[in-house]
Amino acid sequence: MEVKIEKSVYGGKGLGKINEKTCFVPFVIDGELVNVDIVKEKKSFYECRLKTVLKPSEYRVNPPCKYFTYCGGCDYQHISYEKQLDIKKSILLETLNRIGKLEIDKVDKIIPSENPFYYRNRTQLKVRGKQLGFYMKESKTIVDIDECLLLKEDLGESLKGLRELLQFLDIKPIEIHLYSTNLDEMLVKFIYPFSFKRFPLGLKHLKAFVNKNIIGIGIFEKKGEFLKRFISIGKQFAYESVKIMDKDIKYRVSINSFFQVNRFQIKNLINEVLEEVDKEFNEVLDLYCGVGTLTLPISLKAKNVIGIENNKFAVEDGNHNKKLNGFKNVKFIKADAGKDIELLNKFSPDLVVLDPPRSGITKDLLNYLINKESIEKIIYVSCNPSTLARDLSKLKEKYQIKSLKLIDMFPQTYHIESIAMLEKGIDG
Ligand SMILES: C[S@@+](CC[C@H](N)C(=O)[O-])C[C@H]1O[C@@H](n2cnc3c(N)ncnc32)[C@H](O)[C@@H]1O
Numbered sequence: 001m002e003v004k005i006e007k008s009v010y011g012g013k014g015l016g017k018i019n020e021k022t023c024f025v026p027f028v029i030d031g032e033l034v035n036v037d038i039v040k041e042k043k044s045f046y047e048c049r050l051k052t053v054l055k056p057s058e059y060r061v062n063p064p065c066k067y068f069t070y071c072g073g074c075d076y077q078h079i080s081y082e083k084q085l086d087i088k089k090s091i092l093l094e095t096l097n098r099i100g101k102l103e104i105d106k107v108d109k110i111i112p113s114e115n116p117f118y119y120r121n122r123t124q125l126k127v128r129g130k131q132l133g134f135y136m137k138e139s140k141t142i143v144d145i146d147e148c149l150l151l152k153e154d155l156g157e158s159l160k161g162l163r164e165l166l167q168f169l170d171i172k173p174i175e176i177h178l179y180s181t182n183l184d185e186m187l188v189k190f191i192y193p194f195s196f197k198r199f200p201l202g203l204k205h206l207k208a209f210v211n212k213n214i215i216g217i218g219i220f221e222k223k224g225e226f227l228k229r230f231i232s233i234g235k236q237f238a239y240e241s242v243k244i245m246d247k248d249i250k251y252r253v254s255i256n257s258f259f260q261v262n263r264f265q266i267k268n269l270i271n272e273v274l275e276e277v278d279k280e281f282n283e284v285l286d287l288y289c290g291v292g293t294l295t296l297p298i299s300l301k302a303k304n305v306i307g308i309e310n311n312k313f314a315v316e317d318g319n320h321n322k323k324l325n326g327f328k329n330v331k332f333i334k335a336d337a338g339k340d341i342e343l344l345n346k347f348s349p350d351l352v353v354l355d356p357p358r359s360g361i362t363k364d365l366l367n368y369l370i371n372k373e374s375i376e377k378i379i380y381v382s383c384n385p386s387t388l389a390r391d392l393s394k395l396k397e398k399y400q401i402k403s404l405k406l407i408d409m410f411p412q413t414y415h416i417e418s419i420a421m422l423e424k425g426i427d428g
Contacts, residue, residue, distance in 0.1 A: 001053065005032045010095060010385060012075030012414035016344045023048050026137070027069055027078055029057035031085070041072045044156065044176050059083035064117070065149045071139040073150065074412040081116045081411060088416045092385050100389035102401065107418075109405040111272060114264040114412035120150045121263045124178045125162070127172055132163050150412060152263060161210035169194065174222065178253075182263050185238035186213040187237050187255045195221040195230040203234040218255045220426050229256070237317065242267050244274070244297045251291050252320050256313040258290045262409045269381070270297045270409055271420075275329055275354065276403070276421045277301045281351040284376075285344065287337040287365075288355045291317035292330070294381075307332045307339075308349060340364035348374040353381070360387025366394045378422040383409070385416050392420060400425045 003016035003026045011332045014028035018038070025036050025044040035056035045168035053060070063069075063077035076084045089107045096102045113119050123130055123320040126142050146159055155178050162176060177189035184323060188206060190199070199219050206214045215238060219231035229236075234249045237254040242347065253259045273294050277284075286295040289307030291314050299305040309315050309332065318332035335343050337356070343362050353362060360382070361369075369378060382388035384421055392401065399422035409417040 001036055001038070001048075003034055003036050003048070003136070005030050005034060007094075008091060010091050010416070012413065014086050018046055018048075021046060025050055027052070029059055029079055029083065031059070032057050032060075040279065048328050051250065057083075063213040065147075066106070067145055067148075068145055070136060071133070071171055072135045072139070073148065075180050075342060075414045080122040081112065083108055084116075084411065085112055085408060088408065091301045092263075092404075092406055093419055094418055095385040096389045096392065096404075098389070099386060100393035100396075102389070102392055104401060104404060106404075107406050108403045110273070111268050111407040112403065113262055113408050116408075117149045118152060118156070119182065119262045119264050119411065120155070121152050122259070122261050123148070123177070125156055125159075125175055125176045125178070127166065127176060129172060129352060130163070132159070132166060132176070134333050154182050154184060154186060154211055155303060158186075158211045165201070165209050169200065179238065179253075179257075179259075180213060180240045181226055181240045182369045183239050183241055183252065184213045184257075185215050185235075186211055187236075188214055188385065189218065189220055189227070191227060193222055199233065209360050213250050216218055216255065227256070231296075240266070242270065244270055245300055247300065247325075249296055250321070250324055251296075252290050252316050252317050252324065254293065254313040257311060257317050258285065258314060260293060260409070262411075265407055265409050266293070269409075269417075270294060272405055273379055273381065274298065274301060276419070277351065277375075281349075281377075282349055283349045284351045284353065285347060286353045286355075288357070289353075290314050290355075292332065292409075294353055294355065295330055295332070296321060296325060296327055301328070302351070304329050305331070306349075308335050308337045308344075310334065311338050311425045338365045341365070343366050344368055345372075348372075350374055350376045351379070352377075353379045355381040356387075358384040358387065360384065362393050367392045369395060370398045371400060376424055378420075380420045380422065381417070382420065383415065385418065388418065388420065395422060 005014040013024040025048045040047035059080045068077045131142045133143045173190040175191035180186040202285040218232035220227040240251040285303040287305045289295045297309035315334040322330045403421040405419040416422045
């Protein structure tokens with residue numbers, strides 16, 4: 001069946017029509033004429049499989065990874081990087097205007113990743129018996145891999161050793177997570193569906209077989225969504241270093257804490273947020289602050305900054321990082337930023353920075369932001385344009401969107417990270 005691809009949509013696919021009914025096709029580019037098979041028929045759309053590209057786009061390139069289209073990790077390797085950014089820009093604007101009814105006509109700045117490959121400092125590998133790799137798209141089948149072009153070099157080099165190591169383990173993990181900082185300190189998590197007393201390997205085995213950069217191993221039990229560590233070997237944290245405003249800021253990141261995934265974009269993200277901190281604010285609330293990635297740099301430009309984070313390990317890291325870097329005007333508090341409005345009401349922030357997970361922010365937090373008189377400005381860092389659109393459509397009651405930036409944290413994938421800056425309207 002022939003389909004003309006009209007546009008790219010959020011999630012990585014292209015949209016076309018088969019007999020007036022919408023269809024979605026993966027691995028295509030807008031403007032292409034393609035041949036497809038229908039794989040699923042839904043009430044209002046078809047899901048299709050790409051058979052052949054009849055008229056390729058000028059932006060089509062040869063995907064460099066041999067696993068591309070099998071492995072679920074990447075969506076855009078067949079598209080030139082320049083065009084990937086253009087697609088993300090269109091989807092961001094379209095989503096904000098359609099879901100949020102925002103009437104935004106431009107993205108003010110696009111920040112590409114210095115290298116669109118080898119950028120990930122973190123990965124979660126799935127394990128089944130001797131298989132080690134990533135899930136196929138929309139499936140729990142593991143694609144066995146021996147390389148991944150998105151991974152920081154030392155993570156990629158570790159795959160071979162991990163595979164060999166798995167042969168020796170009587171009890172096999174279900175996942176292995178790797179994280180390597182920009183100071184090349186690597187932490188490894190082995191995830192099991194149960195706990196046990198003794199792990200048969202030590203740090204020296206892992207260093208020798210897998211990677212010399214490994215400084216710590218945590219053995220975890222997966223309980224639903226949660227991971228509970230039951231054995232610790234070596235260090236349970238690693239350090240990152242980022243140069244901001246002529247200062248080398250060091251961050252301790254625990255094995256359980258979040259840190260930004262694209263190693264080339266961390267500094268850019270901080271600088272883009274700092275650019276919006278355009279005067280000395282009195283009190284800044286940094287909600288969903290992690291280990292203080294944004295909190296500490298913001299404190300260089302503000303009187304006081306309070307970071308709110310619900311992961312106790314990240315809060316401990318934040319407090320450690322504050323001392324390590326000699327910052328006096330920062331405070332980290334463990335709380336639920338979406339629920340603990342009573343706590344937020346104790347402050348009178350003139351600037352609020354938000355960097356929530358994909359689900360966006362709660363109704364309670366939206367009401368707080370709308371009703372809190374002291375707030376002049378909001379900087380919203382988002383990794384999901386749909387929830388950003390939903391949240392901005394509420395915030396526009398009181399705020400005007402003054403700038404919108406796209407920072408590409410996840411090249412080769414459909415994920416879109418953006419920074420929206422809002423200020424109180426004249427009557428707000
Ligand atoms: C996208 S990360 C951003 C972290 C930080 N801004 C950074 O740049 O590294 C989101 C953070 O929010 C935290 N988090 C998730 N839900 C939360 C909640 N309800 N309240 C407070 N923090 C939460 C996560 O633990 C994570 O550290």
